Amino acid sequence: xxxxxxxxxxxxxxxxxxxxECKAAxxxxxxxxxxxxxxKTYSAMANTEGGVILLGxxxxxxxxxxxxxxxxxxxxxxxxxxNLHNRKQISINLLSDADVQPVEMxxxxxxxxxxxxxxxxxxxxxxxTNPLGGTYLxxxxxxxxxxxxxxRRLLAERVESSRDExxxxxxxxxxxxxxxxxxxxxxxxxVKPGHVWADLPVPEFLERIGAYGRxxxxxxxxxxxxxxxxxxxxxxxxxxxxxxMVDYQERPEARAEKRWIDRLVPDxxxxxxxxxxxxxxxxKLTADLKVPFQLQDGQRIEDTPVHEALxxxxxxxxxxxxxxxxxSVLVVKxxxxxxxxxxxxxxxxxxxxxxxxxxxCRNRRLQVMFQLVGFGDHAGSGLPKIYRNWAEQxxxxxxxxxxxELEQTLIGLHMSSLLPAEAVTELEARLGTARCAELxxxxxxxxxTAVAEHMINHTRLKEITTEHPSDLTKTLxxxxxxxxxxxxxxxxxxxxxxxxxxxxxxxxxELSxxxxELPALAPELVSPAPEVVAASDLRVIxxxxxxxxxxxxxxxxxxxPVAMRGRSSPEPLKQIVLALCRHHCMSLRALAxxxxxxxxxxxxxxxxxxxxxxxGQLLRIYPNPNDPRQAYRSAPTP
Numbered sequence: 328x329x330x331x332x333x334x335x336x337x338x339x340x341x342x343x344x345x346x347x348e349c350k351a352a353x354x355x356x357x358x359x360x361x362x363x364x365x366x367k368t369y370s371a372m373a374n375t376e377g378g379v380i381l382l383g384x385x386x387x388x389x390x391x392x393x394x395x396x397x398x399x400x401x402x403x404x405x406x407x408x409x410n411l412h413n414r415k416q417i418s419i420n421l422l423s424d425a426d427v428q429p430v431e432m433x434x435x436x437x438x439x440x441x442x443x444x445x446x447x448x449x450x451x452x453x454x455x456t457n458p459l460g461g462t463y464l465x466x467x468x469x470x471x472x473x474x475x476x477x478x479r480r481l482l483a484e485r486v487e488s489s490r491d492e493x494x495x496x497x498x499x500x501x502x503x504x505x506x507x508x509x510x511x512x513x514x515x516x517x518v519k520p521g522h523v524w525a526d527l528p529v530p531e532f533l534e535r536i537g538a539y540g541r542x543x544x545x546x547x548x549x550x551x552x553x554x555x556x557x558x559x560x561x562x563x564x565x566x567x568x569x570x571x572m573v574d575y576q577e578r579p580e581a582r583a584e585k586r587w588i589d590r591l592v593p594d595x596x597x598x599x600x601x602x603x604x605x606x607x608x609x610x611k612l613t614a615d616l617k618v619p620f621q622l623q624d625g626q627r628i629e630d631t632p633v634h635e636a637l638x639x640x641x642x643x644x645x646x647x648x649x650x651x652x653x654x655s656v657l658v659v660k661x662x663x664x665x666x667x668x669x670x671x672x673x674x675x676x677x678x679x680x681x682x683x684x685x686x687x688c689r690n691r692r693l694q695v696m697f698q699l700v701g702f703g704d705h706a707g708s709g710l711p712k713i714y715r716n717w718a719e720q721x722x723x724x725x726x727x728x729x730x731x732e733l734e735q736t737l738i739g740l741h742m743s744s745l746l747p748a749e750a751v752t753e754l755e756a757r758l759g760t761a762r763c764a765e766l767x768x769x770x771x772x773x774x775x776t777a778v779a780e781h782m783i784n785h786t787r788l789k790e791i792t793t794e795h796p797s798d799l800t801k802t803l804x805x806x807x808x809x810x811x812x813x814x815x816x817x818x819x820x821x822x823x824x825x826x827x828x829x830x831x832x833x834x835x836x837e838l839s840x841x842x843x844e845l846p847a848l849a850p851e852l853v854s855p856a857p858e859v860v861a862a863s864d865l866r867v868i869x870x871x872x873x874x875x876x877x878x879x880x881x882x883x884x885x886x887x888p889v890a891m892r893g894r895s896s897p898e899p900l901k902q903i904v905l906a907l908c909r910h911h912c913m914s915l916r917a918l919a920x921x922x923x924x925x926x927x928x929x930x931x932x933x934x935x936x937x938x939x940x941x942x943g944q945l946l947r948i949y950p951n952p953n954d955p956r957q958a959y960r961s962a963p964t965p
Contacts, residue, residue: 338384338392338432342818346378346465349386351395352403352438359383359397361406364470366417366454369442371463371470373421373452374481375731376676377444378465383437388927390817396435403438404429418453418461421445447674447687451481458482466732466953477734480651484674489691490649491553494542495567498550500530502563504598508533511558511602514700533558536699537692553692556650561599572655573604575611580662601645601693605702608658612637612665632716637665639713640738642703644669646694647736654735664741673736677727683711713740721745723779724791732953743779745791746772750779757827758811769794769802774811777825783812784822815869815956822956867912867948867958871920882907882921890923900935905944905961912948912958 341347348368354360365380372378383397397403404427411420426441445452451473453461462473462481473481483490508529515536516525524535533539538554541547555564556571564571577589591607593599613634641658648656649671659666673680674687688694697703704712710727717725717740726739754774755763766774772792777783788799803823806812812823871879885906889895900922907913907921915928915936924931936959939945940952948958 338381341379342390346372346376346819347381348372348378348469349381349384349392351385352382352397353395358399359403361403361410365407366410367463367470368465369417369440370452370454370461371465372442373445374450374462374473375444375465376729377442380440380442381437382440383435384432388925389929394433394435394437397429397438400429400436400438407440415455418451418456418458419445419449421449421452444676447484450485451478453478464731480649480734483651484689489688490651491551491556491690491692493552494540494545494547494549495552495555496547496549498555498559498563498567500533500550502550502555502560503558504560504600504603505529507558507598507600507603510606511696511700518701519699536696538696551692553690553696556601556690557693557696558602559598559600561593564600568650570653571650573599573601574655575604575608575658575660577611577660602696604656605641605645605697609638609641612641612658612660632719636713636716636740638702639704639709640665640667640740642694642697643667643709643713644738646688646690646697646703647671647673649689649734652734654733663743664739666737666739668735668737670735672729672731672734677729680710681714681727683708713738723747726787726790746775747779750775753778757825767802769798770806773799773802773806773823774825777812777823781828782822782824785819820953867914868917869914869956869958871917886921886923890921897934897938901939901944904935904939904959908945908959908961912960914956914958918959 338347338349350362350365350368352359352362352365359382361382365382368380372380382403383395383400385393385395387393407422407427410416411422421443422440426443428439429436430439431437451458451462454463455461458478458481459475460472462478463470464473464477465471487493512525512532515522519525524532527535530539533554538551538557539549540551542549550559552567555567561571573591573593575589575591576587579586579588589611591597591604591611597603597607616631616633644656644658644667648669650656652670654668654670656670657666657668671689674689675685679685694703703709714725720742721744723741723743723745726737726741728737728739729735730737754771763771769792773783773788776787776791780787783803785796785799785803788803789796792799794802803812803814807814807823810826813826814821814823816822866873868874871882874882883890886903889900889903903922904918907918913921915932916926918924918936919926919928919931922931936945937952940947940959944962945959946962948960949956
């Protein structure tokens with residue numbers, strides 16, 4: 328049973344299981360009315376991961392729910408349906424009757440609207456008739472208007488089924504690297520001996536494999552974008568795709584750091600195109616894999632399930648990349664894991680991709696060219712094969728993540744067991760053998776994963792167990808109550824940490840670049856914002872109890888001029904915030920308490936902190952602005 332259909336769930340459980348928005352929807356007469364901002368939330372959820380809207384429920388402050396109910400639920404439901412078919416209100420109706428239903432909660436009738444994730448062909452879902460200015464995206468704190476660049480990218484994804492299909496003007500065979508083409512043809516001949524294409528002249532061969540073609544609407548022939556990416560020279564590829572970048576980094580230790588021992592980027596010493604990147608990086612990824620000695624028909628088999636999984640992951644990264652995006656394709660190799668990042672979100676929901684059987688490849692011509700030389704599996708089977716082959720090694724389940732804010736897809740393949748011996752040993756040392764024995768199997772799995780990956784959330788626990796989502800939330804909450812875990816954030820942003828690794832004590836440079844959505848992926852896979860401080864020598868103050876009485880007294884003296892007045896003009900408040908953050912990294916919650924502001928800190932962040940960050944006077948210590956662990960420090964003075 329889906330968590331979306333379980334009416335018995337309490338709101339806290341639902342909030343961690345799906346994206347949730349609660350609106351009082353009481354109207355002027357108190358009988359129920361569709362809120363004006365309902366359609367912004369509908370658009371935002373449809374354009375991201377989908378979610379649930381509850382009308383008749385108040386969430387104030389954030390994470391605390393109050394059931395108000397709707398006296399006239401049918402009036403509200405009718406208003407939804409009337410507007411869903413009005414194209415001047417919303418661009419498309421994604422809902423069925425089953426998606427808009429009254430449900431009973433605490434004896435009150437509320438209206439539940441389940442908003443599905445829109446398909447690529449339906450996005451952007453927007454208010455009114457103009458997607459520019461009418462498109463919204465869902466972020467941790469709510470619904471945000473999409474910028475024009477993002478909207479245009481969504482429109483291109485909708486119109487161009489295959490992004491690499493386009494026939495280019497002004498490019499010819501002189502822009503291709505003949506060495507790459509020769510290597511590809513050699514591989515083609517080895518995989519398909521005697522094939523009728525093998526001896527064709529280069530132009531005809533490229534046309535047959537889809538690298539060269541004709542735009543029948545425009546009436547011109549030329550290289551396809553796929554051909555330029557696959558066989559072109561990097562400097563020429565950038566003439567068409569200015570942000571094109573492929574990057575491989577090998578790091579010497581199982582930790583995030585600046586140092587690398589091997590790196591491959593388009594630096595002029597090689598072609599820099601996609602096919603050569605694949606060939607060179609695959610060799611590097613598999614160079615020191617231990618290959619068991621096996622014979623088949625008298626021939627030694629050099630391939631293993633791990634080789635196959637790495638091939639699939641690398642090909643998958645390249646054929647699904649949005650090469651028009653600003654981020655690079657990045658592959659990271661560490662002693663403990665392999666990480667893959669491509670610009671562009673997934674075209675189908677991640678859980679559907681992992682199940683397999685459905686594919687919507689962003690670069691289908693590239694996909695076919697890889698398949699012709701034996702790389703990349705049939706459509707919709709690549710990710711299931713990666714998960715299956717990794718499971719055969721009894722390693723931790725791969726981590727497939729979307730970073731919706733940076734528009735990136737990441738996959739991490741860790742080479743450690745689901746219950747690493749080191750994590751189990753640490754847990755037993757902290758809790759004692761007797762207390763560990765009292766843990767249920769699910770509790771033990773949650774704690775060991777939190778220790779091994781430094782944190783855990785509802786989504787990650789759901790990936791490694793088949794238990795019902797409500798049981799996962801109850802288990803995590805129970806571990807918090809018993810003091811084994813500490814939680815930060817609310818709703819889907821809730822992250823749980825081992826109690827002995829509490830925030831300030833556990834903050835290290837290699838952890839400071841992690842975000843809650845990507846708890847165990849290599850931090851170097853996440854592109855930081857310019858204002859991010861990757862590491863800080865200042866103590867992180869999560870709450871005021873971490874301060875000594877003397878330190879707290881000093882900060883309260885600094886904050887007193889505005890804390891005692893309630894409301895104040897922005898400029899004095901900004902100066903006091905900078906003073907408070909000069910000697911400590913201060914969390915939003917700690918700042919709000921010192922300044923006498925609302926505990927959720929939303930107004931403080933919008934009016935004071937964000938403008939200070941934008942001006943460069945205040946620095947965030949985590950890349951994701953909405954990271955529940957976020958803290959701030961004043962920029963060093965020259």
